[in-house]
């Protein structure tokens with residue numbers, strides 16, 4: 001059992017599945033090249049080998065289920081390429097089923113033979129999956145009602161989605177015998193051990209595009225006084241810069257507005273006014289007319305912000321080098337474009353060179369590691385999670401863990 005605060009979460013050692021048909025929730029949501037629609041990193045696809053092989057070796061047949069991107073974004077794509085890569089890394093056939101809960105998927109699941117593995121299509125093609133709701137409500141969703149009768153059990157290995165109260169995460173545990181998979185187990189046990197609240201300075205490097213998540217994370221970190229410094233990059237840096245009163249120019253404001261981020265300015269301002277240890281870039285790398293790249297001080301920005309500038313890289317690196325614990329999530333810039341990878345790459349190098357312990361997460365940031373074999377596991381924890389990782393470290397309860405705990409009490413023990 002994994003014990004987290006008052007939660008007790010069963011693992012594959014506590015509920016031994018063999019010869020069963022299992023629904024396995026994984027998170028293979030990966031960075032996508034917006035130009036080609038192809039995956040640009042496969043770290044998360046490789047992560048589930050142990051769980052999948054262990055379950056297959058015990059004669060189970062597996063239906064893998066995952067999301068990819070969010071509706072409206074360029075990375076909201078089908079999982080066909082993911083199935084090819086899963087087959088390659090597992091060295092076994094993972095059949096792609098271009099359906100989630102329709103008659104074709106259900107018929108295919110009914111006819112599965114022992115040891116077979118299939119991957120359903122992007123679960124966010126089902127609109128119910130996008131609703132954040134309590135487990136009891138999701139247990140009544142069509143997704144759960146249509147799929148759960150076909151299975152003997154449910155395994156949640158999607159640590160990276162553990163902070164979402166969505167149907168494929170919290171609905172199935174209410175009706176099926178459920179456990180955490182090996183990735184979930186390792187992440188939760190390792191993070192509970194390595195994150196020592198008494199070790200400081202702790203430096204958080206937070207970038208990327210999921211600004212609402214980041215604001216929630218920062219509010220938690222500040223409230224619990226867990227961070228000595230929070231170094232911002234990506235869109236989160238832009239939001240804090242505006243909240244501080246900097247004029248980032250019309251184009252950047254339009255981008256923030258288009259992404260619906262203007263309404264978050266008061267929350268960012270409140271964090272700054274409450275003394276949150278937020279660092280804002282002193283310069284940015286920007287793209288100007290005809291694709292020209294330039295560096296501009298934060299108070300004189302005219303181009304579109306695409307990365308942090310070199311002076312900021314120097315300042316941030318010195319904070320990182322002095323830290324005892326470094327947590328990195330979300331890139332400093334638009335890393336899909338080679339010209340704007342430098343900020344993230346240099347901070348990552350500083351973190352790897354530092355004496356501090358590095359916890360790094362989030363699909364885009366771990367892609368910067370490029371599968372590096374030189375990572376010292378006693379000094380670095382590479383997490384499959386980004387937002388889930390940070391919220392867990394900040395002490396928030398994760399819906400996926402709560403649902404597995406509840407499932408053990410209500411579904412397993414009462415049977």
Ligand SMILES: Nc1ncnc2c1ncn2[C@@H]1O[C@H](COP(=O)(O)OP(=O)(O)O)[C@@H](O)[C@H]1O
Nearest residue numbers: 208209210234235330333334362363364365386
């Ligand atoms: N200044 C910026 N403007 C627009 N997008 C940005 C900026 N900085 C980073 N991004 C985008 O943020 C995305 C990654 O953010 P996110 O999904 O939060 O990270 P992770 O997957 O590592 O958790 C990338 O697609 C990147 O292009």
Ligand SMILES: O=C(OP(=O)(O)O)[C@H](O)COP(=O)(O)O
Nearest residue numbers: 029160161362363385386387388
């Ligand atoms: O990539 C993910 O989160 P992350 O960017 O925080 O690492 C997860 O797959 C969750 O995706 P979501 O933030 O669209 O719910």
